[in-house]
Amino acid sequence: MTHLDALEHRSVHILREAYANFRQLCMLWSIGKDSTVLLWLARKAFFGHVPFPLVHIDTSYKIPEMIAYRDRLVAEWGLNLVYGQHQEALAAGRTFPLGAVDRLTCCGLLKTDALTRTLSGEGPRFRFNHTSGAYERDPNTEAYTGVIVGARADEEGSRSKERYFSPRSTRNQWDIGEQPPEFWQQYKTEFAPGTHVRIHPLLDWTELNIWQYIARESIPVVSLYFDQGPGTRYRSLGCAPCTAPITSTARTVEDIIRELETGALAHVAERSGRAQDAADGGGLESLRRGGYM
Amino acid sequence: MPIVVVGHVDHGKSTVVGRLLADTGSLPDGKLDQVRELCRRTSKPFEYAFLLDALRDERDQGITIDAARVFFKSALRHYVVLDAPGHVEFLRNMVTGAARADAALLVVDAREGVRENSRRHATMLAMLGVSHVAVIVNKMDLVGWSETAFAAVADEMRAFLTRLDVVPDAIVPVSGFEGVNLVTRGPEMPWYTGPAVLEVLDGFAAAAPPADAPFRLPVQDVYRFTRFGDDRRIVAGSIESGTIAAGDAVVFYPSGKRSRVASIEAFHAAPRTSASAGEATGFTLDEQIYTTRGELAARAGEPAPHVSTRLRASVFWLGRAPLVPGREYHLRLGTARVPMRVEHIEQVIDASTLTAGPATEVARNDVADCVLKLDRAVAFDLHADLPDTGRFVIVDDYEIRGGGIVREALADGDEAARDTVLLRNRKWEHSRLAPDLRAARYAQRPALVVVTGPRDMDRKGLAKHLEVRLFDAGRAVYFLGMANMLYGVDADIDRSLASRHEHFRRLGEIAHLMLDAGLVFIVSAAELRADDLDILRVSVPGEQLVTVWYGPAGAAEIATDLAVTDAATLDEAGALITDLLTARGVLPS
Numbered sequence: 117m118t119h120l121d122a123l124e125h126r127s128v129h130i131l132r133e134a135y136a137n138f139r140q141l142c143m144l145w146s147i148g149k150d151s152t153v154l155l156w157l158a159r160k161a162f163f164g165h166v167p168f169p170l171v172h173i174d175t176s177y178k179i180p181e182m183i184a185y186r187d188r189l190v191a192e193w194g195l196n197l198v199y200g201q202h203q204e205a206l207a208a209g210r211t212f213p214l215g216a217v218d219r220l221t222c223c224g225l226l227k228t229d230a231l232t233r234t235l236s237g238e239g240p241r242f243r244f245n246h247t248s249g250a251y252e253r254d255p256n257t258e259a260y261t262g263v264i265v266g267a268r269a270d271e272e273g274s275r276s277k278e279r280y281f282s283p284r285s286t287r288n289q290w291d292i293g294e295q296p297p298e299f300w301q302q303y304k305t306e307f308a309p310g311t312h313v314r315i316h317p318l319l320d321w322t323e324l325n326i327w328q329y330i331a332r333e334s335i336p337v338v339s340l341y342f343d344q345g346p347g348t349r350y351r352s353l354g355c356a357p358c359t360a361p362i363t364s365t366a367r368t369v370e371d372i373i374r375e376l377e378t379g380a381l382a383h384v385a386e387r388s389g390r391a392q393d394a395a396d397g398g399g400l401e402s403l404r405r406g407g408y409m
Numbered sequence: 410m411p412i413v414v415v416g417h418v419d420h421g422k423s424t425v426v427g428r429l430l431a432d433t434g435s436l437p438d439g440k441l442d443q444v445r446e447l448c449r450r451t452s453k454p455f456e457y458a459f460l461l462d463a464l465r466d467e468r469d470q471g472i473t474i475d476a477a478r479v480f481f482k483s484a485l486r487h488y489v490v491l492d493a494p495g496h497v498e499f500l501r502n503m504v505t506g507a508a509r510a511d512a513a514l515l516v517v518d519a520r521e522g523v524r525e526n527s528r529r530h531a532t533m534l535a536m537l538g539v540s541h542v543a544v545i546v547n548k549m550d551l552v553g554w555s556e557t558a559f560a561a562v563a564d565e566m567r568a569f570l571t572r573l574d575v576v577p578d579a580i581v582p583v584s585g586f587e588g589v590n591l592v593t594r595g596p597e598m599p600w601y602t603g604p605a606v607l608e609v610l611d612g613f614a615a616a617a618p619p620a621d622a623p624f625r626l627p628v629q630d631v632y633r634f635t636r637f638g639d640d641r642r643i644v645a646g647s648i649e650s651g652t653i654a655a656g657d658a659v660v661f662y663p664s665g666k667r668s669r670v671a672s673i674e675a676f677h678a679a680p681r682t683s684a685s686a687g688e689a690t691g692f693t694l695d696e697q698i699y700t701t702r703g704e705l706a707a708r709a710g711e712p713a714p715h716v717s718t719r720l721r722a723s724v725f726w727l728g729r730a731p732l733v734p735g736r737e738y739h740l741r742l743g744t745a746r747v748p749m750r751v752e753h754i755e756q757v758i759d760a761s762t763l764t765a766g767p768a769t770e771v772a773r774n775d776v777a778d779c780v781l782k783l784d785r786a787v788a789f790d791l792h793a794d795l796p797d798t799g800r801f802v803i804v805d806d807y808e809i810r811g812g813g814i815v816r817e818a819l820a821d822g823d824e825a826a827r828d829t830v831l832l833r834n835r836k837w838e839h840s841r842l843a844p845d846l847r848a849a850r851y852a853q854r855p856a857l858v859v860v861t862g863p864r865d866m867d868r869k870g871l872a873k874h875l876e877v878r879l880f881d882a883g884r885a886v887y888f889l890g891m892a893n894m895l896y897g898v899d900a901d902i903d904r905s906l907a908s909r910h911e912h913f914r915r916l917g918e919i920a921h922l923m924l925d926a927g928l929v930f931i932v933s934a935a936e937l938r939a940d941d942l943d944i945l946r947v948s949v950p951g952e953q954l955v956t957v958w959y960g961p962a963g964a965a966e967i968a969t970d971l972a973v974t975d976a977a978t979l980d981e982a983g984a985l986i987t988d989l990l991t992a993r994g995v996l997p998s
Contacts (some may be wrong), residue, residue, distance in 0.1 A: 117618070117687055117688075121687075121688075122687065124689075125647065125687060125688050125689040126689075128647075128689035129629070129647045129689045131631065132629045132630060132645055132646075132689070135630065136629055136630050136744070137700055159676050160675070160676050160677065161645075161689070162632065162634065162676075162678050163632065163634070163641065163643055163675070163691060164637075164639070164676045164677075165634045165637045165639065167634065167637075189721070194637070231911055262424075269489075270480055281506070294503065295501075295502070295505075296808050296809055297501035297502070297504050297505050297727055297809055297812075298505045298508075298809070299504050299505055299507075299508030299537065299802070299809075299812060300511070300797075300800055300802065300812065301647070301811075302741050302802040302809060304807075304808065304809065306804060306807040306808075307807055309808050313947075320411075320489070322480070333677060337443055342998070
């Protein structure tokens with residue numbers, strides 16, 4: 117069994133545990149490479165199907181290719197996609213850089229707040245109707261109690277502290293100092309009313325593992341990850357105003373794997389193109405304690 | 410390879426890891442300078458340990474608080490360090506890290522020698538089943554690189570590990586501060602000719618999943634995604650040990666139901682006919698049987714797992730409130746989850762000294778030998794035979810509070826009935842109609858409803874009322890009076906207390922037939938006892954059994970799924986039971 121096989125099997129096991137234990141279960145899909153691998157693993161776990169909704173937080177500032185790619189896979193794979201959006205903040209213009217707020221406030225509103233409210237059901241949910249081919253208001257406003265997330269431990273400091281099943285308080289907050297033990301493939305699948313559990317099947321995967329798996333399984337990813345001429349590509353995807361490409365001529369998945377294996381990017385943080393990390397003092401800790409992915 | 414670094418507080422675990430990261434060139438550019446700069450700003454002397462403290466509150470508290478993962482690589486392979494902390498109150502984090510690790514580095518201070526948590530962590534490593542253990546005698550620079558000082562600590566540690574049946578793969582003298590004998594050997598200790606820590610790690614073989622052992626797969630779920638147009642009925646789970654192939658006869662425990670593997674299923678993978686330990690897989694069966702999450706699949710012809718409601722186990726406890734006899738907890742073993750009580754604490758072992766003594770409770774961070782009593786039988790192995798299916802966790806108040814390994818399966822008095830059921834299921838002639846087909850036809854799931862209560866309550870009246878009520882609603886339902894049994898099925902046995910066991914065994918068999926026929930089966934029984942229910946549970950799976958107490962409030966002698974007070978009319982009582990059956994998925998909503 118290869119290392120990639122072992123990672124796949126553990127992730128599949130975790131997804132099945134989540135499905136067996138959480139009635140109100142969803143998976144966050146950011147459209148990026150990690151959560152798309154996670155989506156693929158869900159199809160592995162459930163033999164071609166994804167038996168729970170995929171939740172996407174649409175800040176409305178995502179790079180347009182991301183939304184086009186999302187809607188294509190939703191149709192092709194018959195996915196149950198639900199998106200949430202902070203419509204008040206958008207209407208009031210409380211965004212960066214157009215509005216009068218800084219990057220972190222913008223992230224806090226359009227991502228963290230929108231996520232919290234979409235998960236709890238307080239905020240609007242829009243569900244793709246495969247018959248009409250359009251998004252419609254989702255009648256289900258029940259809070260999700262299990263939320264599957266594609267966070268990886270090697271991505272940045274605070275994510276290395278996560279459990280596979282990580283409890284969040286009633287206010288969606290994360291208490292890093294008081295985490296439950298987790299061993300022998302037994303996870304925190306029981307939870308007090310009002311709290312929910314974040315589930316992290318990709319915790320042990322590295323950036324290289326992700327690309328190796330994308331290559332092995334031929335998983336379609338957004339073209340933004342590849343250099344399409346100007347000698348730059350995106351390594352991590354986010355909102356257009358706060359995400360910058362890196363210098364790289366990798367044009368294919370194999371190029372990216374070679375780039376990572378040869379260490380060409382070894383001394384550049386994966387999220388170096390994400391401006392909010394720098395604004396949060398070099399890590400995502402403050403954002404993540406408050407509920408950020 | 411996942412590794413864990415454990416040991417007493419301040420013995421230098423984080424420094425050792427910081428050194429392994431820095432000296433193998435595994436740090437991102439500028440990280441070292443960033444931490445040096447931070448130390449300068451906060452007027453603290455730079456330490457390699459700070460490299461790991463990626464989170465602010467760690468630096469503030471001055472102790473590592475979680476099993477944070479960091480990565481480094483040797484020429485041979487990649488390592489992930491689950492940096493387990495040494496502070497005693499964070500034992501739950503240490504357990505979390507160590508349970509995932511293939512190897513452990515146990516760090517001991519050359520000046521202080523073996524301390525409480527050195528022993529405690531060694532004890533936990535032995536219980537958690539970490540394959541390789543290397544002892545690091547750290548801070549050799551502070552004892553003048555003395556061979557005598559090293560030998561004293563090494564002997565003390567080796568003696569302690571021997572009592573735990575742990576043989577260390579190596580004992581290495583190092584200095585985390587000076588970076589000696591971690592990645593490269595230095596000239597400071599010419600008397601030491603063994604390998605450096607990284608060489609020891611590179612020498613470890615990753616534990617291979619036990620593919621040659623008896624087949625065990627805890628059933629995670631049985632999937633049938635008809636709503637996506639997929640009619641396959643797939644038993645899904647991860648193989649803990651052994652190998653399964655299409656055509657193999659499989660037996661599910663504790664039910665003892667048996668079928669044959671028709672196909673190994675996978676999405677976007679080359680077709681295959683077998684699967685082995687370590688794989689998260691799924692298979693279809695050629696004869697449809699009722700099995701469910703919580704059962705343990707084994708292969709016919711291989712040693713079967715144990716099935717019991719009583720077991721002797723070594724337990725470690727992490728909960729703030731002590732583990733006490735009598736209180737209800739939940740035990741999770743494989744995918745089974747059952748209510749559990751501690752019947753008896755045989756002895757509590759002081760993890761720091763390994764001396765044992767009698768006790769009435771198991772305090773936080775203690776290890777004890779206990780007898781556990783479960784509400785329902787589960788299937789398991791002895792830890793000594795098959796570790797992965799011979800261990801469990803204990804849940805209290807939504808949290809995993811402890812873990813344990815099974816030492817012995819104990820008798821619980823229901824072995825004879827269980828053996829009968831196992832034999833019956835092994836010989837069972839399967840109908841061509843799968844249980845799902847009957848469930849779809851009748852729009853209900855089969856269930857046994859037992860109405861009990863004091864002798865003077867009209868249990869029979871309620872049971873008959875329920876039968877009519879469900880029948881009128883279009884359900885397939887049958888009521889059986891006790892008299893109908895006593896003069897027929899039970900005609901050959903007397904009514905003595907001694908025959909009570911046999912009476913309930915037969916009732917369980919009748920229920921099994923009725924449920925197999927897809928019916929909701931209603932019986933009433935006066936003053937039902939817990940051990941009567943235990944016998945019924947041998948034949949009827951827990952999720953198909955619904956118990957109702959009908960009588961004065963608070964007078965129930967056994968725990969039931971529903972209590973209806975004598976103040977309720979038959980109509981009200983019938984409605985309450987119907988609601989429960991709907992909530993349980995027996996009746997359509």
